[in-house]
Amino acid sequence: MAPRPLIAGNWKMNLDREGACTLARALAPSVGAGASFDMVVCPPAPYLIPVGEVLEGSPVCLGAQDCHTADAGAHTGDVSPAMLADVGCRYVIVGHSERRADHREDDAMVRAKAEAARSHGLIPIVCVGETEAEREAGRALQVVGEQIAGSVPDGLDGTNLVVAYEPVWAIGTGRTPTVDDVAAVHAHIRDVLAAKTPDAMGVRILYGGSVKPANAVELLAVANVDGALVGGASLKAGDFLAIARSAPVRH
Numbered sequence: 265m266a267p268r269p270l271i272a273g274n275w276k277m278n279l280d281r282e283g284a285c286t287l288a289r290a291l292a293p294s295v296g297a298g299a300s301f302d303m304v305v306c307p308p309a310p311y312l313i314p315v316g317e318v319l320e321g322s323p324v325c326l327g328a329q330d331c332h333t334a335d336a337g338a339h340t341g342d343v344s345p346a347m348l349a350d351v352g353c354r355y356v357i358v359g360h361s362e363r364r365a366d367h368r369e370d371d372a373m374v375r376a377k378a379e380a381a382r383s384h385g386l387i388p389i390v391c392v393g394e395t396e397a398e399r400e401a402g403r404a405l406q407v408v409g410e411q412i413a414g415s416v417p418d419g420l421d422g423t424n425l426v427v428a429y430e431p432v433w434a435i436g437t438g439r440t441p442t443v444d445d446v447a448a449v450h451a452h453i454r455d456v457l458a459a460k461t462p463d464a465m466g467v468r469i470l471y472g473g474s475v476k477p478a479n480a481v482e483l484l485a486v487a488n489v490d491g492a493l494v495g496g497a498s499l500k501a502g503d504f505l506a507i508a509r510s511a512p513v514r515h
């Protein structure tokens with residue numbers, strides 16, 4: 265049985281406090297307890313607490329966009345997974361391509377972050393994805409497979425691990441891979457995960473990269489796509505909810 269879809273919103277470094285709370289206020293009552301998908305929103309770190317207060321009691325979960333590997337200490341500007349758990353986060357994105365590029369995070373660092381997140385009860389959303397040059401060179405499966413091998417901790421399962429496939433060239437560009445290409449990468453990720461966990465089938469593998477209401481039905485219906493990681497379109501409640509409602513119903 266395929267896992268229940270997860271629709272994750274990555275708000276990146278956008279919105280102000282009022283805008284973040286207004287967005288959360290629009291989402292919270294619109295996702296009923298009977299929804300056929302799970303939803304998480306990942307606001308900028310300064311807005312985790314006010315957004316968490318708005319989401320209190322709703323099925324919409326709170327997530328963060330990154331975490332440090334340490335619990336505490338001399339790491340100016342960083343946020344620990346213990347702090348994220350303390351303010352009510354359930355998920356944390358690790359290894360987003362913008363972190364890999366802007367902060368030179370490699371697979372070993374991403375894996376350490378995912379392990380640290382787990383040790384505080386957070387569910388890491390581990391991001392992988394090839395660049396355009398890697399895809400054009402026919403290396404997409406190899407690159408993504410290596411990232412999974414290096415970035416995903418061993419021994420996790422569908423209850424405590426999410427993977428997101430985000431082709432770097434599709435993020436924020438309006439371009440998406442073909443459904444056949446998405447299917448090929450997701451199937452490969454599932455295979456590589458099998459070496460890491462006996463529950464590879466239970467791990468949710470999200471697709472991310474220019475998901476919007478107009479393409480969500482098609483992308484979310486692809487085999488081994490268990491939800492979406494959404495950037496730009498997650499900043500508009502109507503679009504994000506439309507994407508979530510495009511997910512196939514799986515009981």
Ligand code: PEP
Pocket residue numbers: 274430434435436437472473474475493494495496497
């Ligand atoms: C992202 O940054 O995770 C993302 C998928 O962005 P967008 O949906 O805007 O392409």
